[in-house]
Amino acid sequence: MQDHSPIGSQPTGAMVASHESQASTFNGYLFLLLMLVSMAMPVLGVAMAKGGNLVGLAIAAIGALAFLLIISGFYMLNPNEAAAIQLFGSYKGTDRNTGLRWRWPWLSRKKISVRVHNVTSEKVKVNDLRGNPIEIATNVVWRVADTSKALFDVENYQEFVDIQIESAVRVIGARYPYDDFNVDEVTLRGDAEEVSHELEKQLQERVAAAGVQIDECRLTHLAYAPEIAQSMLRRQQAEAVVAARARLVEGAVTMVEHALALLSEKNVVNLDDERKAAMVSNLMVVLCGERDTQPVVNAGSLY
Numbered sequence: 001m002q003d004h005s006p007i008g009s010q011p012t013g014a015m016v017a018s019h020e021s022q023a024s025t026f027n028g029y030l031f032l033l034l035m036l037v038s039m040a041m042p043v044l045g046v047a048m049a050k051g052g053n054l055v056g057l058a059i060a061a062i063g064a065l066a067f068l069l070i071i072s073g074f075y076m077l078n079p080n081e082a083a084a085i086q087l088f089g090s091y092k093g094t095d096r097n098t099g100l101r102w103r104w105p106w107l108s109r110k111k112i113s114v115r116v117h118n119v120t121s122e123k124v125k126v127n128d129l130r131g132n133p134i135e136i137a138t139n140v141v142w143r144v145a146d147t148s149k150a151l152f153d154v155e156n157y158q159e160f161v162d163i164q165i166e167s168a169v170r171v172i173g174a175r176y177p178y179d180d181f182n183v184d185e186v187t188l189r190g191d192a193e194e195v196s197h198e199l200e201k202q203l204q205e206r207v208a209a210a211g212v213q214i215d216e217c218r219l220t221h222l223a224y225a226p227e228i229a230q231s232m233l234r235r236q237q238a239e240a241v242v243a244a245r246a247r248l249v250e251g252a253v254t255m256v257e258h259a260l261a262l263l264s265e266k267n268v269v270n271l272d273d274e275r276k277a278a279m280v281s282n283l284m285v286v287l288c289g290e291r292d293t294q295p296v297v298n299a300g301s302l303y
Contacts, residue, residue, distance in 0.1 A: 018148040020093075020146045021093045021094065022095075025097070026103070027099075028099065028101045038063045041066070044059060045062075069105060073103055073104060074101070075102075077111070082147050083112070084152075094148065095109075114144045114145075117143060118139070118140075121162075121165050124136055124169050126170050128177050135222070135223050136173045136188070136222050138220055141216040142213060142215060144157070144212060145211055148211065149211030164203060168199060176188050192222075196217055199219070
């Protein structure tokens with residue numbers, strides 16, 4: 001069966017993304033002055049009508065209608081507040097000018113805050129890259145950048161942002177291991193800045209449909225889940241000891257190698273392979289031992 005729909009047409013019920021535009025509204029103080037003039041017109045018209053002048057009745061009627069028209073068009077916008085203007089459900093733009101404003105009475109308005117929002121998510125339990133259960137939470141600073149998308153493209157933009165924060169935290173928590181002594185691998189605990197940047201990028205992609213701008217994103221809580229916390233603590237301690245031992249041995253080997261090279265270079269003493277091995281063994285014990293060693297003074301011959 002062939003589709004004979006015109007090229008570029010959209011299926012019935014498809015959502016069309018909206019974009020914010022500037023609304024055609026007016027300074028309210030100018031219309032406040034006009035309202036005062038319209039209030040004086042009925043008084044003047046009635047006075048003229050008492051003298052038998054029918055024009056006075058027309059002036060009074062026009063003044064009353066003008067007063068009703070003008071007074072119904074006022075609205076107020078506070079700092080960091082915007083108003084979406086609609087005509088019978090059709091979006092006609094957004095007014096971001098603060099103070100007393102005026103629009104035609106048949107245009108409806110819907111206010112929305114564009115202030116900065118600070119949200120700290122709930123602790124979410126996820127499995128990290130190693131499969132270990134962890135608890136993670138984040139703090140997100142966001143604001144509405146596109147009022148049209150926030151009001152008309154999602155049902156409730158604040159609930160939408162909260163849900164997307166939790167979803168992004170789960171994705172990032174499962175993408176990296178909690179901790180690892182391999183310096184080449186990004187971890188949640190060791191690379192908080194990089195993880196936070198990736199979380200911010202992930203979250204911005206998710207909330208773009210709601211016209212929301214993410215200003216900052218930082219991890220506020222990161223820990224192993226209580227059921228494995230003690231076990232993972234012992235594992236971390238063991239891995240730390242192994243890593244420290246490896247670094248200690250590496251340094252000790254370097255020092256022994258340097259000592260033998262200096263002795264040979266300055267001809268301080270000539271040692272055969274057996275004596276060198278004994279010296280290396282003694283130096284390694286001294287350098288790698290956990291306790292202080294007691295020197296033994298040999299007052300006799302070297303051999």
